[in-house]
Amino acid sequence: MHEGSITTQIVESISREATRRKAKKVTEVKLTIGELTFLNPEQVKFWYEVLTKDTIMAGSKLIVEEGKGKVRCLKCSYEGSFKYIEDTVLYTPMPTLQCPKCNSSVEIIGGKDCVIRSIKMII
Numbered sequence: 001m002h003e004g005s006i007t008t009q010i011v012e013s014i015s016r017e018a019t020r021r022k023a024k025k026v027t028e029v030k031l032t033i034g035e036l037t038f039l040n041p042e043q044v045k046f047w048y049e050v051l052t053k054d055t056i057m058a059g060s061k062l063i064v065e066e067g068k069g070k071v072r073c074l075k076c077s078y079e080g081s082f083k084y085i086e087d088t089v090l091y092t093p094m095p096t097l098q099c100p101k102c103n104s105s106v107e108i109i110g111g112k113d114c115v116i117r118s119i120k121m122i123i
């Protein structure tokens with residue numbers, strides 16, 4: 001389970017931070033999930049609830065924001081969001097590795113990470 005192992009890592013880092021600050025309780029966590037991680041936010045929330053049960057994080061609110069992918073063109077140095085194509089099978093826009101301006105190949109410079117933005121705790 002992709003979401004399960006990622007959420008375990010997230011919960012561990014929050015727990016370390018809370019211990020370091022001698023927190024009594026964690027009340028709210030803000031998370032940014034890059035769109036290229038292909039993590040399902042609902043699954044992450046589910047695992048978060050399971051993994052924080054009986055810890056000082058139990059019952060805390062998890063806010064998940066989607067981080068947009070970002071690319072850089074190697075040819076015209078365009079920087080910004082992906083060029084999307086409509087997937088004919090799934091009918092959802094799929095990101096491509098093509099420059100929206102000149103159609104050359106681009107490199108991915110953002111959207112691959114899962115970042116903890118903030119942790120609210122009672123100390």
Ligand SMILES: [Zn+2]
Pocket residue numbers: 073074075076077078099100101102103104
């Ligand atoms: Zn380009």
